[in-house]
Amino acid sequence: MKTYYIKFGVIIGVIGVCFYLFYPPTQKLKKGLDLQGGVHVVLELEKEENIEEKSISDLADRALEIIRNRIDALGVTEPLIQKEGTDRIIIDLPGVKNPEKAIEIIGKTALLEFKLVIDDESLFKQALNGNIPEGYELLYLKEKDERGIYRETQPLLLKKEPELTGKYIVDAYVGYDRTGFPDVNLVLDKEGAKIFEEVTGKNIGKRLAIVLDGVIKSAPMIKERIPEGKAVITGKFTMEEARELAIILRSGALPAKLNIIYQEVVGPTLGKEYIQKGFKASLYGAIIVVIFMIFYYLHFGLLADFALALNILILLGIMAGIKGVLTLPGIAGIALTCGMAVDANVLIFERIREELRGGKSPKASVDAGYYRAWTAIIDSNITTLITGFVLFIFGEGPIKGFGLTLSIGIIANLFTAVYVTKTIVDWIIINRKIERLRI
Amino acid sequence: MELIKNTNFDFLGKRKFFYVFSISIIIIGLIFMTIKGEKNFGVDFVGGDLLNIEFNQKTDIVNLRNTIGETKIKGSFTVQELGTESKKFIIRLPQNTSNIVLKKLEEKFGNNFIVKGKSIISPSMSISLRKKSIKAFLIGLIGILIYLTIRFEFKFAVGATVAIFHDILIVISILVLSGKQIDGLVIASLLTIAGYSVNDTVVIFDRIRENLRKTRSTDYISIFNKSINETLSRTILTVLTTIFVVLSIFFFGGETLHTFSFCLLIGFIFGTYSSIFIASAIVIDWVKKSSSRIKL
Numbered sequence: 119m120k121t122y123y124i125k126f127g128v129i130i131g132v133i134g135v136c137f138y139l140f141y142p143p144t145q146k147l148k149k150g151l152d153l154q155g156g157v158h159v160v161l162e163l164e165k166e167e168n169i170e171e172k173s174i175s176d177l178a179d180r181a182l183e184i185i186r187n188r189i190d191a192l193g194v195t196e197p198l199i200q201k202e203g204t205d206r207i208i209i210d211l212p213g214v215k216n217p218e219k220a221i222e223i224i225g226k227t228a229l230l231e232f233k234l235v236i237d238d239e240s241l242f243k244q245a246l247n248g249n250i251p252e253g254y255e256l257l258y259l260k261e262k263d264e265r266g267i268y269r270e271t272q273p274l275l276l277k278k279e280p281e282l283t284g285k286y287i288v289d290a291y292v293g294y295d296r297t298g299f300p301d302v303n304l305v306l307d308k309e310g311a312k313i314f315e316e317v318t319g320k321n322i323g324k325r326l327a328i329v330l331d332g333v334i335k336s337a338p339m340i341k342e343r344i345p346e347g348k349a350v351i352t353g354k355f356t357m358e359e360a361r362e363l364a365i366i367l368r369s370g371a372l373p374a375k376l377n378i379i380y381q382e383v384v385g386p387t388l389g390k391e392y393i394q395k396g397f398k399a400s401l402y403g404a405i406i407v408v409i410f411m412i413f414y415y416l417h418f419g420l421l422a423d424f425a426l427a428l429n430i431l432i433l434l435g436i437m438a439g440i441k442g443v444l445t446l447p448g449i450a451g452i453a454l455t456c457g458m459a460v461d462a463n464v465l466i467f468e469r470i471r472e473e474l475r476g477g478k479s480p481k482a483s484v485d486a487g488y489y490r491a492w493t494a495i496i497d498s499n500i501t502t503l504i505t506g507f508v509l510f511i512f513g514e515g516p517i518k519g520f521g522l523t524l525s526i527g528i529i530a531n532l533f534t535a536v537y538v539t540k541t542i543v544d545w546i547i548i549n550r551k552i553e554r555l556r557i
Numbered sequence: 558m559e560l561i562k563n564t565n566f567d568f569l570g571k572r573k574f575f576y577v578f579s580i581s582i583i584i585i586g587l588i589f590m591t592i593k594g595e596k597n598f599g600v601d602f603v604g605g606d607l608l609n610i611e612f613n614q615k616t617d618i619v620n621l622r623n624t625i626g627e628t629k630i631k632g633s634f635t636v637q638e639l640g641t642e643s644k645k646f647i648i649r650l651p652q653n654t655s656n657i658v659l660k661k662l663e664e665k666f667g668n669n670f671i672v673k674g675k676s677i678i679s680p681s682m683s684i685s686l687r688k689k690s691i692k693a694f695l696i697g698l699i700g701i702l703i704y705l706t707i708r709f710e711f712k713f714a715v716g717a718t719v720a721i722f723h724d725i726l727i728v729i730s731i732l733v734l735s736g737k738q739i740d741g742l743v744i745a746s747l748l749t750i751a752g753y754s755v756n757d758t759v760v761i762f763d764r765i766r767e768n769l770r771k772t773r774s775t776d777y778i779s780i781f782n783k784s785i786n787e788t789l790s791r792t793i794l795t796v797l798t799t800i801f802v803v804l805s806i807f808f809f810g811g812e813t814l815h816t817f818s819f820c821l822l823i824g825f826i827f828g829t830y831s832s833i834f835i836a837s838a839i840v841i842d843w844v845k846k847s848s849s850r851i852k853l
Contacts, residue, residue, distance in 0.1 A: 152813075160682060379679035388609060388673040395811035403805030407798050414558050414794070447742060450806050450814050454821075457802030458753070461795040465760065468791040471559070494763040497708055498756035504700040505752030509745055512693035514686060517745045524749070 125541040132533075133428065136435025146438040149212075150445035151382075152516050155389040156212040157220055160380035161185075163205040175204040180373045182207050185224055187369035192220060207376070217383045219362075227331050227375055228366040230284030232317070232349075233257075233276040235325035235337055242275045253278050257327070259334040274334060276327055281317040283371075286310025290367035292360045293350070300360035301352040302367065311347025319343035330363075396449030404430075404456040411460055415467050418557045421542060422463035425534040429459045432530040433523065442526070445519030451506075455527030458502065462535035465491040471557055480555040481547050488540050495536065503528045561790040568785050569778050572838035579723055579835065586730020597733055599740030600676065602690075604683040606655035608648040609674035612666070615643045628661045630654040639812050647812065652679065690744040697748045701755060709762055710851065712843050717758045720828075720836035721751045728824045737816045746820035753799070754828020757792045758836045764788045765837070769851060777844055777851065781837050789833075796829045 140146045151158050163178050182201055189197050189211065198210035214220045236242070236254060245256045259272040289305040306314055317326070318340050327337040328351050336353045355363065408426065411419035433455060437444060470487030478486065506528060509521030546552065590597055600607050622636050625648065632651030639645035650658055655675060662670065678686075701721065706714040725747050732739065764784040774780065785792075803825060807818040844851060 162679075162681065377679070378677065379682040381675070381677040383672075383675040385671070385673040387611075387671070391673075392811065392813065395809060396814075399806045399808075399810035399814070400802075402809055403802035406801040406805065410798060410801065414560075446811075446813055447745065447817065450810060450817065453802050453806055453810075454749075454799065457799035460798050461756070464794045464798065465791055468788075468794070472787075490767075494760045497759040497763065500704060501701050501755045501759070502749075502752040504704060505697045505748045508693050508697035508700060509748060512689060512696065513745060514689055514741060517741055520745055 122541065122545050125537075126545075129428075129538055129541065133431065136431050139435040140431075140438035143434065143438075147434065148438075148441055148443050149389075149393075150443045150448065150516060150519055151210050151212055152384055152446050153389045153393055153444065154212050155384045155386035156210065156214050157217040157384075158380070158382040158515065159209045159211075159221055159224065159378060160202070161207045161209070161225065161376040162379045163207075164375040164377055165205065166374075171204055177373045178205055178207060181376060184369050184372055185209065188223055188365055189220075191365040191369065192223065194220070206379075213386075221378065221381060223362055223366060225376055225378055226366050227372045228284065228369075229331055229371045230287070230367060231280035231329045232282040232314075233278075233280050233327045233329055234317075234321060235327050236275045236277060237324070238275075245275050246273065250275075257329060257332065257334050259327075259337060274325075274327060274337060276329070276334075280329075281326070282306075282310060282313050284367060285370065286313070287367055287370070290364040292357070292364050295350070295352050299352065300355050300357050301350050302355070302360050302363050304349045304351065304367065306347035306349070308347070311345070314347055314349065315343060315345045392446045393449075396446055396453075400449060400453035400456065403453045407456055407460055411463075415463075416556055418463075418467050418470075418543075421539050422460050422467070422535070424542075425463060425539050426456060426459045428538060429455065429527065429530050429534040432534065433527045436526045436530070437523065442522050443519055444523070445516035447516045448519030448523045451520045451523030451527065454524065455531070459527065459531045459535060461498070462491070462495045462531060463539060465494055466536075466539070467557055470555070474555060474557070480552055483555065484540075484543055484547060488536065492536070495532070499528050499532060559790065561793060564786045564789050566786060566789075567782060568833055569782055569838055569841055572834065572841070575834040575838070579727065579831070583723075583726045583730050586726070586733050590729070590733045593733065597739055598687075599738040599743075600649055600678050600683070601740050602683055602687045604678050604680040605652050606650040606658075606678075607674075607676040608646075608650065608655055608658070608672060610646055610648065610662075610670050610672050612644045612646075612670040614669060616646075616666070616670075618643065618646070621646060621648075624661060624665050625650075625658055628654070628657050630657060634658075653677065686741060690741050694744055694748050698751055701751060705755070705759075708759075709766075712840050712851070713762050715843070716836045716838075716840040717755055717762070719839050720758055720831040721755055723831045723835055724750055724754050724824055724828045727827045728820050731823050732816070732820060735819075737819065740816070742813075742817040743820055746817045746824065749821065750824030750828060754825060754832065757796060757829050757832035760792060760795075761785055761788050761832055761837060775850065777841055781841055785833055785837060792829060792832060796825050800825055 163174060163181065165174060178201055182199060185207065186199050189199060189209070194211045194214055196212060198208070200208050202208050209224060211220055241251055241254070244251065245254065250256055255276050255278045256273055257276055259274060286306045286309060287304055288307045291303050292300050293303045295301045321340050322342060323340065325337045325339050328335045335351050338352070351363070404426070408423045411422045413419065415422065430452065433452060436442070466487050469491045470483050473483035473486045503525060506521050506525035510518055510525055511521070513521050595603050618636055618638050625634055625636065630651060634651065635649045637647045639647060648658065655677060659672065698721070702714065702718050705717050709717070728747060728750060729739070732743065761784060764787055765781055768780050768784050772780065800822065803818050803821045806814050807822060810818060
């Protein structure tokens with residue numbers, strides 16, 4: 119009798135712990151990107167020719183840091199930013215409100231350059247005809263038209279070699295120009311301030327173009343020498359645009375161009391739809407299984423159903439405990455667990471029926487049923503577990519979640535379908551002195 | 558209640574017929590697959606854009622298709638309707654065309670629709686996704702094969718292995734024949750099928766092992782048949798409970814899980830079929846040919 123107290127103690131303990139771990143489920147279960155909506159982006163570094171593997175990896179590391187700063191500035195909760203291989207960066211932004219914007223900000227190279235505008239009429243004409251002189255370049259000033267759409271308006275001839283780049287920026291913040299438009303104020307570090315002072319001092323009366331990613335943002339006239347290392351970018355920005363520009367300038371330029379090779383945007387409505395449908399499918403599936411088991415095995419079916427419920431409880435408890443991510447295929451994995459969980463019990467019950475037909479006593483039949491079914495149960499669970507494991511380790515995105523719930527479900531199944539049901543059956547048979555088993 | 562009791566079918570007697578039946582489906586499927594080429598694969602395996610949109614009013618799919626056609630984007634696109642209300646659609650587009658198409662849709666339908674989901678998959682990403690899926694699949698499969706070889710005699714392991722390949726090939730064939738596309742989730746389902754449908758085979762082999770130990774007879778066909786009959790009820794019941802759930806996912810789980818659950822359904826059914834008609838049959842034929850005794 120004492121051993122039963124211990125066994126029941128273990129079972130009740132497990133129930134308690136799991137319940138504590140996952141209740142309330144809406145807070146404790148971590149939802150994957152597909153369920154809560156958000157953005158998943160994979161960026162790949164654009165490789166220049168004859169560049170070493172090692173330096174690609176270094177570039178990617180630097181890019182990752184810069185992207186992390188940009189995302190932090192965006193204020194996304196629980197972003198996931200990681201490097202994959204040498205040249206890829208994976209970014210998960212759950213619950214982001216404006217995904218397109220976020221992707222734009224992340225992917226912007228943000229190479230800021232200050233270049234002198236060349237006023238030479240003949241050179242400019244020559245350049246317009248497609249004959250750009252050595253050491254110069256023709257870039258366009260991008261301005262907004264009346265409808266708020268950016269258009270390349272005015273071409274300007276610039277000295278190719280920048281006077282100064284964004285790498286000297288220590289801070290960038292939004293301010294307002296005289297006409298009330300937001301602008302972006304830059305603060306340069308000591309070295310940058312020195313260079314800037316020199317450049318402005320030498321070129322009074324000329325125009326200095328502020329070029330971001332190859333596009334001229336503005337080209338103000340240098341009126342005087344600027345000694346304190348402060349510059350302003352104006353350009354009829356909206357508040358939003360000015361803020362974004364400040365963010366990317368603050369975080370610095372990316373060391374290389376990054377291409378978006380995979381982008382997945384899940385709207386919040388789709389995530390909710392997934393949860394509803396996944397939950398519905400699991401629930402209906404489970405109900406059919408539960409009813410079928412009672413119908414087919416009577417009291418023993420009830421027992422298997424109890425084990426099934428416990429199986430799901432443990433599965434959810436462990437998921438919450440290890441902070442596993444629940445995805446839509448993960449919910450399918452839970453549903454599938456409902457169907458597979460009773461398999462072990464079916465094997466056992468069928469064997470018990472067989473032993474009873476062979477004329478054994480209830481207790482002996484039950485013992486033999488569990489004992490003889492064990493090898494088949496373990497073999498079949500392990501093969502399924504192998505697949506679950508592999509999908510968890512090598513699977514991509516939501517599929518990982520499927521491997522996770524499937525694996526946990528199967529491990530929990532060995533405990534619930536065998537240990538728990540055996541304990542209860544033994545206890546009932548001994549306590550009630552049952553002489554005939556109906557199964 | 559007992560549905561299946563004291564059966565005595567000669568499962569192995571007609572094994573030639575089942576060999577032919579299975580091989581025919583597989584061959585037809587593979588021929589179809591070769592003809593269709595890249596169209597067999599979903600966007601995550603070949604690259605492209607995917608839009609999931611919902612209109613707030615009934616929208617004609619032909620109208621939608623024509624509107625997209627007006628953009629004159631290069632390459633083929635497909636529009637698939639979700640549900641029955643003519644409101645939800647999934648649009649598969651060639652790479653980097655989703656913005657052009659969305660602009661066109663805005664021109665035509667204004668604010669009458671929302672973009673619920675959007676994926677853009679470049680060719681280089683699709684190649685690595687494909688590689689990863691195949692790698693996962695092969696590692697999983699090898700794991701199962703090693704386990705079976707350890708647990709059973711070599712001939713049995715081979716029988717179970719052939720049954721697994723059979724199940725996977727049948728699923729792929731039926732998938733292709735029904736015009737569905739192979740994507741990452743399908744590969745995951747194939748691996749799940751490999752892991753799960755071997756269960757029935759294991760249960761039958763387990764019983765064969767038990768029965769062989771009880772007797773000195775070498776009438777393997779009748780021992781095998783007896784074992785299959787004795788375990789028939791549990792073989793069918795276990796897969797039945799799982800199929801209940803798979804059907805529920807298929808009908809209520811939504812579009813994302815549709816092809817996934819379709820594969821599981823076909824795979825589990827044929828997994829049970831192959832456990833009964835293929836796996837043991839192969840062991841029998843091998844034993845007969847080599848005229849050796851089975852040692853377990």
